[in-house]
Structure formats: C-alpha cells, structure tokens
Amino acid sequence: MAASADLTPVQPQHRFDEARLAAYLADHLPDFRLPLNVQQFRGGGANPAFLLHAPGRSYVLRKRTLPKKGLDIAASTARDFGLISALHEAALPVAAPRLVCADASVIGTPFYLLDHVPGRHFRDPNLPGMDPKQRHALYDAMAAALAQIHALPPAQTGLPANGDGQDYLVRQIAALIEQYRGNRTEEIAPMERLLDWLPAHVPAERTATLMHGNFRIDNLVFHPAEPQVVAVLDWDLALIGHPLADLAINCMPYRVTIPGMGSLQGLDFIESGIPGEADYVAAYCRHAGRPAPEEGGIAHWNFYLAFALFRVAVMAQGIVKRSQAAGNGTAPPAPALKAYAAVVRSVSHQAWHLVDGGDD
Incomplete structure (x- = not known):
C-alpha cells in the first residue's frame, strides 16, 4: 500500500x-x-x-x-x-x-x-534507510526500467510521432526559448548565449523512442522486497522524442539542487552505494544494448545535459516570474523566490560551461 x-x-x-x-x-x-x-x-x-x-x-x-x-x-x-x-x-x-x-x-x-500497485516509493534520491548494496541495486533497476521504456516501438504507444528525436529537440528548444523570453526578469549572460547556441547545435542523430519526460526515482514504485520497478508513474509529459534527452532529464539530481526536491550533489557515491552519473549512464547503456559511453555509446552527451539543464532553468524562471506577478499575497516567501532565481543563474552557468568549456 x-x-x-x-x-x-x-x-x-x-x-x-x-x-x-x-x-x-x-x-x-x-x-x-x-x-x-x-x-x-x-x-x-x-x-x-x-x-x-x-x-x-x-x-x-x-x-x-x-x-x-x-x-x-x-x-x-x-x-x-x-x-x-x-x-x-x-x-x-x-x-x-x-x-x-x-x-x-x-x-x-x-x-x-x-x-493501485503496492510497493516501495522513495521521495528522496539519496534513498535513506537503505544500505549501499540496496541503493546500488535500486538505481540499476531504475536504469533498466528507463531502457525498457525506450525499447518499446513508438507505433505501439498510440502517440503521434511528430517526426523523430531530432525534431523533438528542435521543437522543445524553440518552445523553451519562447517561454524563457516571456518570463525573463533579468539578463543572465549564459542564458542569453544558450538561446543562440542550443538551436544551432542539435545533434543530427535521427532516432525516435517513447520519452517519459519526467523519469525520476520518486515517480517509480519498487517491488516490496526486490530491486525491481513494478510501476512507473506520472506519464503526463510522455511523447515520442529522444531517449538521450530523457536520460539527461533523469540525471538532473546529479547536477541540480531545486528547492523542495532531493539532490545527489555532494554525495559520497562510494560510501552510499549510489552510482555516480558516469556509472549510472553506463548501466543504462548496458540495459539498452548501447556500447558503453567510453566506447562511443553516447555521442554529444554534454548537449543533452545542457538541454536538460536549460529546461530546468526555464521552469525555475517561470516560477520566479509567476511569483513576482502574483504579488505579496500569494507569492512564495522571499527566501524561496530567491532560491529559484539562484537556480536559474547557477544552472545556466553550468549548462554553458558544459558546451563552451568556459568558466563564466
């Protein structure tokens, strides 16, 4: 239950x-x-x-x-x-x-x-209360479930194809840029650069799979005793898109700390048993039948990470804009609003660093 x-x-x-x-x-x-x-x-x-x-x-x-x-x-x-x-x-x-x-x-x-599917539901990606071996097994099960989703032929989903994964990225980036410009409250240099860089550097890989769109450990139900995903929840954002964009979104806890949500930043991966990002991506590749990342199994990984980070920044900026527009009566407390504004700045800097190699 x-x-x-x-x-x-x-x-x-x-x-x-x-x-x-x-x-x-x-x-x-x-x-x-x-x-x-x-x-x-x-x-x-x-x-x-x-x-x-x-x-x-x-x-x-x-x-x-x-x-x-x-x-x-x-x-x-x-x-x-x-x-x-x-x-x-x-x-x-x-x-x-x-x-x-x-x-x-x-x-x-x-x-x-x-x-209703009974089982274990974890809201914190750090998996408190589990031992290192259990944590490693649960993360491996999460990678396996995502690979299983991506392996389903798109025609079996009943969803409209709307092109392939490359088309998905082009459309999503354009929509996110429009959304950000409509919600912009200050000029943030790396965000301005990303607005130009991302649409000009969409990888040419033409692939299409089912995308969950919000694949996180708190959207999974695990078997009551075994390291196995028995139900994936929250399919509201699902569509036909690019599997590596879905994987990058899944990896955001390694990169981002968002108010009110768990994060893996600063975690001792060896002590905790939770795989680091590179090991988790390698586990996904193994389950998906892709070559390991070091063997060329994922090209342009930094682009997909930058896309996912940009997506987070745009969403956080939307919260900032809506909160300011709501006025003091319904806006979140000032510290929370400040935290979301800080997310936009820090995440956009990280995304630009990934694709530019710069330090600004």
Whole structure:
C-alpha cells in the first residue's frame, strides 16, 4: 500500500462528490464494492491523483485540471489512459488500467482509474534507510526500467510521432526559448548565449523512442522486497522524442539542487552505494544494448545535459516570474523566490560551461 507520508485528506480545491463517484464505480466496475474511502496523494500539481480504498481492492484515480496543448481535458485524459493501456499491454511496468470516464458530471472533470500497485516509493534520491548494496541495486533497476521504456516501438504507444528525436529537440528548444523570453526578469549572460547556441547545435542523430519526460526515482514504485520497478508513474509529459534527452532529464539530481526536491550533489557515491552519473549512464547503456559511453555509446552527451539543464532553468524562471506577478499575497516567501532565481543563474552557468568549456 502507499505509505501514509504519501497521502493526505482530499485537499479543498480538489474535493468532489464521493458518493456520486461510488455510485458510478458500482455501475461500471464489476468487482467494485462499497464502502469507498478516498485519500489524495501528495504532489501531482495540476494533475492530482487519489487513492480509492474499497473492500478487497484499491485503485488510483487521476484527473487533469489543465489540458495538454491542442487538446481539451477530455481528450487529454483519454490520451493518458490510452497510453497507459498500450504500455500495460506491452508488459511495461505500469498499473493495470480499469476505466476512463469522459462524463465531467461525476467528479467535475473527466478522469481515469488504475489498479493501485503496492510497493516501495522513495521521495528522496539519496534513498535513506537503505544500505549501499540496496541503493546500488535500486538505481540499476531504475536504469533498466528507463531502457525498457525506450525499447518499446513508438507505433505501439498510440502517440503521434511528430517526426523523430531530432525534431523533438528542435521543437522543445524553440518552445523553451519562447517561454524563457516571456518570463525573463533579468539578463543572465549564459542564458542569453544558450538561446543562440542550443538551436544551432542539435545533434543530427535521427532516432525516435517513447520519452517519459519526467523519469525520476520518486515517480517509480519498487517491488516490496526486490530491486525491481513494478510501476512507473506520472506519464503526463510522455511523447515520442529522444531517449538521450530523457536520460539527461533523469540525471538532473546529479547536477541540480531545486528547492523542495532531493539532490545527489555532494554525495559520497562510494560510501552510499549510489552510482555516480558516469556509472549510472553506463548501466543504462548496458540495459539498452548501447556500447558503453567510453566506447562511443553516447555521442554529444554534454548537449543533452545542457538541454536538460536549460529546461530546468526555464521552469525555475517561470516560477520566479509567476511569483513576482502574483504579488505579496500569494507569492512564495522571499527566501524561496530567491532560491529559484539562484537556480536559474547557477544552472545556466553550468549548462554553458558544459558546451563552451568556459568558466563564466
């Protein structure tokens, strides 16, 4: 079951008519029985998740409060459910899909339902409470799960291809540049350089795979006792893109410290048992059937890292801009706002150093 630390009562802004939901499930799920108890998972942002307890069964309900670009909420919800259904059919580690509901009158918005997958859920990438051998095995399992995702033929996902991984990078960089320019609150020299450098240096490798888009250890459920990923969560950002961009995003805890999120910066990797970035990337290559990095298995790795770092900086800048626009009444505390502004500066310097080799 989910740990109690992962759950809260349903938050006021996400409450719905639980009796109406229970009646709907009783009509549409053959094995559903009353009574129904509802709790909310922590986090989730604009796409919250809820744990539904019923006699003998537990489910996860996901709903969207914001649609994907170009879709309404009903179509976005159907897309998410269709992807998870395709991944489950392909034997990837995802929860079994149960139903999708387009009728907004049930809980106020379309939603879908999955089986709840019991197991271990770690919010901190440092894996406190584990011994070095356990930590190493869990990170190896994470690398294996990411390689398994990337090995699925894109046609089996049901997602639109929209070109290949190179096209994905071109589109994403253009969108991030536009987003950053719209949210810019000060001129940061390395960010200005990255705005020109990144679109001019997209690698020519034409490959396309399923990308999770937010593959982190806190989006994984591990087997209760074994070093095995039994469910990958949070597929809201999934699309057909570039596997190395996905891997670089996965490696961000090695590079970045973001307020409220765990980081691997400054960790003693030998003592902890957690592989360093190079060893983790080598493990991914092994599971993905790529040559080791030192044997040419990953070309232009610094570009993909710079892209992922730039993405983090743009997201942090968006928080700074929105916080300033919100005014004192709803903005985060000044220290938090200052911390996000510092993330933009430090991460952009790191990204530019990777691609330029400079020290500014």
